[in-house]
Amino acid sequence: MFEPLGYAPAYLRVSEEIRGRILRRELTEGEALPTETELARQFEVNRSTVREALRKLESAGLLGRRRGGKRLYVTRPTREAVGGGLSQALALHRARVVDVWEALQAVQPGIAAAAALRRDEAALDRLEAVAQRFAASQGDRAQAVADVAGFFDALGEASGNPVFVLLNEPLLRLLKPSLAIIIDRVPQARSRIEAAQAQVVAAVRARDAATASDWMARHVRDFRRGYEVAGIALSTGVGESPDAAVS
Amino acid sequence: MFEPLGYAPAYLRVSEEIRGRILRRELTEGEALPTETELARQFEVNRSTVREALRKLESAGLLGRRRGGKRLYVTRPTREAVGGGLSQALALHRARVVDVWEALQAVQPGIAAAAALRRDEAALDRLEAVAQRFAASQGDRAQAVADVAGFFDALGEASGNPVFVLLNEPLLRLLKPSLAIIIDRVPQARSRIEAAQAQVVAAVRARDAATASDWMARHVRDFRRGYEVAGIALSTGVGESPDAAVS
DNA sequence: CGAATGATATTGTCCGACAATCAGACAGGC
DNA sequence: GCCTGTCTGATTGTCGGACAATATCATTCG
Numbered sequence: 001m002f003e004p005l006g007y008a009p010a011y012l013r014v015s016e017e018i019r020g021r022i023l024r025r026e027l028t029e030g031e032a033l034p035t036e037t038e039l040a041r042q043f044e045v046n047r048s049t050v051r052e053a054l055r056k057l058e059s060a061g062l063l064g065r066r067r068g069g070k071r072l073y074v075t076r077p078t079r080e081a082v083g084g085g086l087s088q089a090l091a092l093h094r095a096r097v098v099d100v101w102e103a104l105q106a107v108q109p110g111i112a113a114a115a116a117l118r119r120d121e122a123a124l125d126r127l128e129a130v131a132q133r134f135a136a137s138q139g140d141r142a143q144a145v146a147d148v149a150g151f152f153d154a155l156g157e158a159s160g161n162p163v164f165v166l167l168n169e170p171l172l173r174l175l176k177p178s179l180a181i182i183i184d185r186v187p188q189a190r191s192r193i194e195a196a197q198a199q200v201v202a203a204v205r206a207r208d209a210a211t212a213s214d215w216m217a218r219h220v221r222d223f224r225r226g227y228e229v230a231g232i233a234l235s236t237g238v239g240e241s242p243d244a245a246v247s
Numbered sequence: 248m249f250e251p252l253g254y255a256p257a258y259l260r261v262s263e264e265i266r267g268r269i270l271r272r273e274l275t276e277g278e279a280l281p282t283e284t285e286l287a288r289q290f291e292v293n294r295s296t297v298r299e300a301l302r303k304l305e306s307a308g309l310l311g312r313r314r315g316g317k318r319l320y321v322t323r324p325t326r327e328a329v330g331g332g333l334s335q336a337l338a339l340h341r342a343r344v345v346d347v348w349e350a351l352q353a354v355q356p357g358i359a360a361a362a363a364l365r366r367d368e369a370a371l372d373r374l375e376a377v378a379q380r381f382a383a384s385q386g387d388r389a390q391a392v393a394d395v396a397g398f399f400d401a402l403g404e405a406s407g408n409p410v411f412v413l414l415n416e417p418l419l420r421l422l423k424p425s426l427a428i429i430i431d432r433v434p435q436a437r438s439r440i441e442a443a444q445a446q447v448v449a450a451v452r453a454r455d456a457a458t459a460s461d462w463m464a465r466h467v468r469d470f471r472r473g474y475e476v477a478g479i480a481l482s483t484g485v486g487e488s489p490d491a492a493v494s
Numbered sequence: 495c496g497a498a499t500g501a502t503a504t505t506g507t508c509c510g511a512c513a514a515t516c517a518g519a520c521a522g523g524c
Numbered sequence: 525g526c527c528t529g530t531c532t533g534a535t536t537g538t539c540g541g542a543c544a545a546t547a548t549c550a551t552t553c554g
Contacts, residue, residue, distance in 0.1 A: 009506060011302065023338060023486065035535060046508050048295055051537090055258065055299045056306040060332060062339075068251060070516050070536055076339035077332070085307060085324070085332055086413065091270060092309075092323035093409040103410040106357020107350075114349060162340040163350040166333065167414060239270065256537060282504060293539050298506090317505055317547045 010045050015053035017043075022062050022074055033063065033072045083169030090174060091239030097227065098234035100174045105220045107167060108152065112200060112216035113209040114159035123158035124205055130154050131197040144190065145180045151197055155216075158204065174238040175223075182226035192222050257292050262300035264290075269309050269321055280310065280319045330416030337421060338486030344474065345481035347421045352467045354414060355399065359447060359463035360456040361406035370405035371452055377401050378444040391437070392427045398444055402463075405451065421485040422470075429473035439469050 040047040057063045061077030134147035149172040156165040196219035203212035287294040308324030381394035396419040403412040443466035450459035
């Protein structure tokens with residue numbers, strides 16, 4: 001009959017108030033937050049309460065610190081912060097590598113198409129640089145993995161769409177462990193990746209959205225073959241070690 | 248030349264320790280966390296320090312409270328929590344409605360295809376129920392918007408892929424405000440949406456991935472037409488009021 | 495057996511305190 | 525002129541203790 005009347009502890013109200021100011025851009029990025037003592041004075045709560053509120057905003061990525069600094073600054077969530085949260089959530093939701101792969105398969109062709117249509121010279125340069133570094137990374141497994149992910153990332157940047165960039169990050173993060181295994185175990189993986197990247201780069205340079213999209217789809221499809229050849233069970237949970245499954 | 252030697256304040260180390268336990272599933276979902284006093288005793292820090300750590304985990308969605316409850320329980324981030332964080336980040340990154348639309352366009356056909364391949368009866372029922380409720384929602388703007396979003400959502404669920412479900416949430420959340428305006432201003436919007444939903448439902452029932460994907464693409468494409476007809480500037484930032492632009 | 499009751503535990507908030515250290519000013523030496 | 529060493533004040537990180545409100549749980553009562 002009656003709704004429970006809402007009650008929010010002070011630390012929450014303080015944190016919501018500050019969050020609102022940031023989202024409404026009344027506190028702008030890069031601006032230093034008042035000191036804890038000052039905030040406590042203004043909100044008329046104890047400094048401990050303010051600190052609890054700040055910890056929430058800090059972990060939401062809305063507040064950050066300059067390197068080695070002490071004061072808190074208003075900041076926007078970095079791609080890493082967002083990606084970390086999302087991939088953590090996916091791990092807890094027991095997403096499997098095949099689920100991540102499927103999402104990648106759904107979204108990457110669209111990203112490639114957008115990148116082909118809207119890329120500028122600088123973005124194209126970055127994309128090429130990553131592809132070349134991958135091709136040159138013979139033997140260095142960690143570098144190779146970073147570059148494969150970096151290629152996706154550069155493509156997202158080239159699309160000029162921040163949504164793509166932010167969505168990409170957690171998927172790539174979850175992909176990496178199994179990707180490392182593929183590169184180790186599948187001899188032809190490097191050359192196939194290299195070829196696909198070259199085709200995508202060419203299509204993006206030519207602003208040929210259809211071809212870019214098509215080759216990106218093949219590129220992602222190859223990963224699935226890679227899982228099978230490397231003996232990684234598709235049902236491996238992300239966050240688990242994607243090692244064994246020698247079956 | 249030298250890396251800064253890492254230092255982490257106690258509240259961070261405590262929060263990381265607990266986070267690790269949760270991710271490694273040593274603390275399982277639904278389990279009650281020890282009391283603050285007990286945690287302080289075990290970590291040998293002050294209760295205030297523990298509380299700061301808990302606030303971080305709370306805002307990451309890893310800890311939650313039962314309705315009106317006092318104790319903290321281990322929980323996994325709800326779709327709402329994840330979506331809220333991501334859409335907040337997108338707003339701060341000045342994503343525009345056209346960016347969200349583009350992402351939707353990229354990902355929804357894939358979701359529809361996956362749903363068509365893997366849907367079970369229960370998921371199909373839910374999908375149909377939402378579509379029918381939308382069709383019956385004449386006049387009720389809020390309900391109609393909720394149902395359009397709910398349709399996407401139900402499709403994500405039907406795909407059985409938690410990645411799709413979690414990626415969908417923030418996009419839908421950002422889509423809703425402008426969707427409300429479209430439904431208000433574009434007379435033929437309702438009937439077009441209804442038709443597209445019917446086609447998608449039919450294809451999903453028939454397990455026809457290609458057709459489901461195709462109709463979903465049309466459905467999303469229609470939104471873009473909707474923006475134009477409704478006079479919503481495509482460059483409107485998400486989080487802003489998508490109202491004006493009568494130009 | 496279910497509902498009221500009372501004791502206990504736990505959280506939310508406050509206060510005051512102190513060490514570490516960051517930021518800036520300031521002076522001295524090459 | 526620039527770098528180094530020193531000083532001072534401000535700010536954060538952490539602590540201990542305190543207390544009111546209330547959720548939790550075992551008990552008693554109908």
